[in-house]
Amino acid sequence: MYKLHTTCRACGTGNPVLKTLKQSTAAGTVYDLAASLVPVFDLGPMPLANDFCGPDDERAGYAPLKVMLCPNCGLAQLSVVVSPQVLYRNYPYVTSNSATMRKHFADIRYDIGEEAGDFKGVLEIGSNDGTLMLFLQEHGAKCIGIDPATNLTEIANKRGAYSLGTMFDAYSADLIVTTHGKPDVIIGRHVFAHVDNWKSFVRCLELVSAAHTLICLEVPYVIDQLDSVSWDQVYHEHLSYVSVRAVDSLLHGTALRLHKVKHYGIHGGSIMLMLRHRESEEPVNESVAKFIEQENASADRWAAFSIEARRRIDQLASFIRARATEGKMVVGYGASAKSTQWLNACKLHKSEVRFVCDNTPQKQYKTCPGSEIPVADEGALTRELPDYAVCFAWNFAEEIIAKEKIFHDKGGKWVIPVPQIKVL
Ligand code: TYD
DSSP, rough: EEOOOOSOTTTTTTTTTTTTTTTEEETOOOOTTOOEEEEEEEEEEOOOOTTTBTTTTOOOOOEEEEEEEEETTOOOOEEEEOHHHHHTTOOOOOOOOHHHHHHHHHHHHHHHHHHHHSOOEEEEEEEETSSOOOHHHHHOOOEEOOSOOOHHHHHHHHHHOOOOOOOSSSHHHHHHHHHHHOOOOOEEESSSGOOOOOHHHHHHHHHOOOOOOOEEEEEEEEEEEHHHHHHHGGTTOOOOOOHHHHHHHHHHHSSSEEEEEEEEEESEEEEEEEEEEEEOOOOOTTHHHHHHOOOOOOOHHHHHHHHHHHHHHHHHHHHHHHHHHTTTOOOEOOOHHHHHHHHHHHTTOOTTTTOOOOOOTTTSSOOTTTOOEEEEEEEHHHOOOSSSSEOOOGGGGGHHHHTTTHHHHTTTTEEEESSEEEEE
């Protein structure tokens, strides 16, 4: 189900085959490629965060969940890679169509337009159910999507977002170029951190893009994750915790370079890495150097993160257990991947958290990975009126709290786990 990962996917550190080799970077630093990745955060064996199963489905099981830090380029990455065939076989994660997300789509469309002008041809990698493509098409773009989750590309195609249900690799990149030509813009939202072989991914980007193509990769930003101790974003799908510095190191010696970096509040803090071909005449934006200069994702920071994460896990577990002992009803809101992390790290049971409600049909009436807590529809919150609802979709907390006003008006309390555990 998984393989060990010991070689940094950005700079190659940890590769025993390269023991005697040294690599000089443009900045003149000499990397010892044989140095080992350093463990910085270990959650032990954990279930796969999106393995929501019905009564007849077979669970994928558990895999180690440990973050390792590259001593050279500073990339944090998991110690194992779970097979994508297992992780994405019937993927229930659907791009949110919430107001927060629609506002974000408008923001990124504007920012991409600033660089790419009145762009038309768009390739979206990891296009999910086509939500972003449909938004861009409404604004005149001509999109093609690609995603290995065929259950979602089927939905996308029915909705009018033309999508290929396959992995983005050299073969599909070639097929796209032959049948559709090279796009003006390539977008990969929350897909790059899920990719194991970055070098091959970059080669495929080189293949599918032209000299004028703007490549936009949106990833959760490791500095925001460290700042807010959003440890619940550490799960098997997130193979890397991305910094600008690590991507800069990855791109050395390739046809691509960093062009600009934009920061957004979405998903607890994300960055859009804008890449261009080296032959592009557009000057590198000053944001690239600024981000790299300010980044501090050292082993010490990860050590502090690890201690604080454990403290918060204990805090939430004790809070929920104490309420359950008092006879209070506690539920979860948002069967996010993050909910799986909290429920399992806190070792919570359905006698303590009765259900988790969620608006995704692909998750409803299934049970949560590991904890086996049932997933209910969103309406369950106002039907059952629990005493407490833990907002596991804390990245949408503002919108959810406003939407579920009745719950709060009738005396229900929200528990928000990130960036600080608080009760509202
Ligand atoms: P999200 O934070 O996007 O993802 P992840 O799985 O990466 O942690 O997940 C939010 C979940 O919350 C998703 O399953 C949909 C659900 N949700 C609701 O049920 N109601 C809402 O109003 C919103 C915004 C999300």
